[in-house]
Amino acid sequence: MENDIFKPENLVYTKTPVLNDTPMHYCPGCSHGVVHKLVAEVVDEMGIQEDTIGIAPVGCAVFAYRYFEMDFQEAAHGRAPAVATAIKRLYPEKYVFTYQGDGDLAAIGTAETIHACNRGENILIIFINNAIYGMTGGQMAPTTLEGMKTSTCPYGRDTTINGYPLNITDLLVQLKGTRYITRQSVHNAASILKAKKALKKGFQNCMEKKGTSVIEFVSTCNSGWKMSPAKANEWMVENMFKAYPLGDLKDI
Amino acid sequence: MAEEIQLLKGNEALALAAIRSGADGYFGYPITPQSEVMETLMAVEPWKTTGMVVLQAESELSSINMVYGGAAAGKQVMTSSSSPGISLMQEGISYIAACELPCLIVNVQRGGPGLGTIQPSQSDYFQATKGGGHGDYHLIVLAPASVQEMADFTVLAFDLAFKYRNPVMMLADGLIGQMMEKVVLPEQRPRRTMEQIKEQCPWATWGKPSSRKPNIITSLELDSKDMEQNNLRLQKKYKEISDHEVRYEEFETSDAEYLLIAFGACARICQKAVEEARAQGIRLGLIRPVTLWPFPYKAIAEQANKVKGILSVEMNAGQMVEDVRLAVKGNVPVEFFGRLGGIIPTPDEIVTALKEKIIK
Ligand SMILES: Cc1ncc(C[n+]2csc(CCOP(=O)(O)OP(=O)(O)O)c2C)c(N)n1
Numbered sequence: 001m002e003n004d005i006f007k008p009e010n011l012v013y014t015k016t017p018v019l020n021d022t023p024m025h026y027c028p029g030c031s032h033g034v035v036h037k038l039v040a041e042v043v044d045e046m047g048i049q050e051d052t053i054g055i056a057p058v059g060c061a062v063f064a065y066r067y068f069e070m071d072f073q074e075a076a077h078g079r080a081p082a083v084a085t086a087i088k089r090l091y092p093e094k095y096v097f098t099y100q101g102d103g104d105l106a107a108i109g110t111a112e113t114i115h116a117c118n119r120g121e122n123i124l125i126i127f128i129n130n131a132i133y134g135m136t137g138g139q140m141a142p143t144t145l146e147g148m149k150t151s152t153c154p155y156g157r158d159t160t161i162n163g164y165p166l167n168i169t170d171l172l173v174q175l176k177g178t179r180y181i182t183r184q185s186v187h188n189a190a191s192i193l194k195a196k197k198a199l200k201k202g203f204q205n206c207m208e209k210k211g212t213s214v215i216e217f218v219s220t221c222n223s224g225w226k227m228s229p230a231k232a233n234e235w236m237v238e239n240m241f242k243a244y245p246l247g248d249l250k251d252i
Numbered sequence: 253m254a255e256e257i258q259l260l261k262g263n264e265a266l267a268l269a270a271i272r273s274g275a276d277g278y279f280g281y282p283i284t285p286q287s288e289v290m291e292t293l294m295a296v297e298p299w300k301t302t303g304m305v306v307l308q309a310e311s312e313l314s315s316i317n318m319v320y321g322g323a324a325a326g327k328q329v330m331t332s333s334s335s336p337g338i339s340l341m342q343e344g345i346s347y348i349a350a351c352e353l354p355c356l357i358v359n360v361q362r363g364g365p366g367l368g369t370i371q372p373s374q375s376d377y378f379q380a381t382k383g384g385g386h387g388d389y390h391l392i393v394l395a396p397a398s399v400q401e402m403a404d405f406t407v408l409a410f411d412l413a414f415k416y417r418n419p420v421m422m423l424a425d426g427l428i429g430q431m432m433e434k435v436v437l438p439e440q441r442p443r444r445t446m447e448q449i450k451e452q453c454p455w456a457t458w459g460k461p462s463s464r465k466p467n468i469i470t471s472l473e474l475d476s477k478d479m480e481q482n483n484l485r486l487q488k489k490y491k492e493i494s495d496h497e498v499r500y501e502e503f504e505t506s507d508a509e510y511l512l513i514a515f516g517a518c519a520r521i522c523q524k525a526v527e528e529a530r531a532q533g534i535r536l537g538l539i540r541p542v543t544l545w546p547f548p549y550k551a552i553a554e555q556a557n558k559v560k561g562i563l564s565v566e567m568n569a570g571q572m573v574e575d576v577r578l579a580v581k582g583n584v585p586v587e588f589f590g591r592l593g594g595i596i597p598t599p600d601e602i603v604t605a606l607k608e609k610i611i612k
Pocket residue numbers: 058059060061077100101102103104105128130132133134135136141
């Protein structure tokens with residue numbers, strides 16, 4: 001019988017129970033799904049499911065709370081770091097993380113991001129940089145690359161009109177309140193393993209009272225970029241990694 | 253214990269009453285004429301005694317979203333500001349109302365529009381009672397008329413907020429916030445224990461134990477059928493609040509031929525105007541709405557049947573008068589008298605306006 005293969009010794013992978021069975025709404029090829037899985041696995045492995053409170057953004061990850069078996073709040077666009085600040089101050093013994101896109105974190109919520117980091121809030125900020133506004137249909141983001149086409153810069157981002165791609169993560173490194181800042185990706189097996197380590201460190205830091213952790217995920221948005229998932233990954237490696245180089249930027 | 257009488261500014265009384273109400277957190281951003289609220293809290297350092305968190309945010313956008321986060325996690329939290337800052341908070345207030353989160357928002361009003369003046373005003377009546385932010389929602393709105401009420405309403409506001417899972421706004425003004433009066437502060441209540449929070453707020457995000465499903469705080473519902481149900485649930489709650497929480501005061505109404513309607517600082521001035529009018533032989537009374545939402549439509553309608561005319565007195569261009577007219581339904585003349593831009597009307601002016609506009 002074909003079901004005979006379902007034996008414990010044949011099991012190579014089990015989905016973490018911190019992620020539920022709700023089908024995700026993300027496009028095939030999108031980085032959000034992979035990062036969700038890693039977050040859930042880390043929370044599971046650290047045994048902190050009961051002590052973790054997540055903040056979802058406004059953006060493609062607005063429904064993040066549908067997938068995690070954890071308490072979650074949905075913040076207004078850009079305000080997740082303020083929301084997280086209050087929760088962490090009122091519940092210092094809890095792990096509090098935000099999950100935000102580039103528009104959320106680096107445009108409308110820039111002030112909240114900078115000031116939460118500057119106060120050294122003991123929270124983890126997970127930042128999905130796909131260089132575009134995925135949710136609203138592919139408009140220009142603060143992180144959109146020079147020359148990159150989006151629906152609100154259909155001929156490519158022109159820096160004389162739109163200014164320059166905002167490397168907010170580099171900016172956050174300057175702040176004394178930040179403790180751990182790293183730029184990761186999830187486009188292949190090796191990077192996924194590294195990303196998971198970074199996430200674990202970010203969550204652990206929440207209890208050490210030494211400041212804010214920020215993990216940027218340089219990500220793809222194959223729908224918004226109008227590319228196949230495979231092509232989007234290639235394009236990211238060639239173009240995004242130049243503007244947003246991977247690696248640890250700060251670890252103290 | 254003997255009641256200790258203190259001489260305090262309204263803003264100071266508010267801050268001290270917040271600590272005594274057992275509040276868990278205050279988040280704010282400085283603005284005149286209410287900066288003494290956070291200044292008092294920072295000087296008293298309640299985190300060393302009750303454990304209350306006090307944090308100066310980077311903006312009112314941030315402070316109202318801190319209130320959102322804290323309230324959604326089941327804590328007793330508040331913010332205070334003045335008119336321009338309250339405008340900046342409106343998106344967050346709408347989210348808080350939509351998610352049915354209990355909290356206290358204090359507006360010590362100043363004159364607008366725009367940056368306006370730092371002098372007292374009541375020109376945010378529409379914003380407080382008719383929405384302010386987007387969507388169909390209501391705040392419970394309390395209008396204090398004395399320093400004592402700044403303190404008492406802090407406790408009342410939190411009780412109402414948790415009873416109905418609804419944000420409460422205290423709509424004060426620069427006069428009540430800045431003036432000094434004798435006040436007896438409320439008894440110190442202990443902050444709720446974690447066990448009490450879990451019992452009182454089983455819906456809040458205090459960390460999911462294995463015994464329950466995740467608690468999710470969100471106002472997003474893309475399915476119109478469900479979103480309509482969410483709205484109907486809110487409307488049902490607003491009806492219940494309207495049925496049970498209308499508060500108002502009457503002053504010299506039993507034999508009144510004419511009636512003043514005024515709230516907050518204006519109601520204090522109108523009491524004096526009533527005395528002056530009566531000294532001149534005019535039988536004048538006053539109704540003071542204490543809750544601006546829900547508004548005392550019924551009480552005003554009942555009095556309207558007994559009088560010859562009504563004057564609504566406000567420190568704005570005529571906002572509450574619309575609700576008075578709704579209550580009176582054209583049965584007697586309703587006129588408006590107000591001063592603008594931070595000018596406080598005098599009792600004399602009010603009696604003169606009554607004679608010119610109503611008695612004729
Ligand atoms: C105050 C406000 N302004 C605008 C919007 C519309 N909006 C929703 S998502 C979004 C952009 C999200 O982009 P990003 O943060 O990069 O997330 P992504 O969808 O790319 O993951 C915008 C502008 C909103 N919901 N609220």
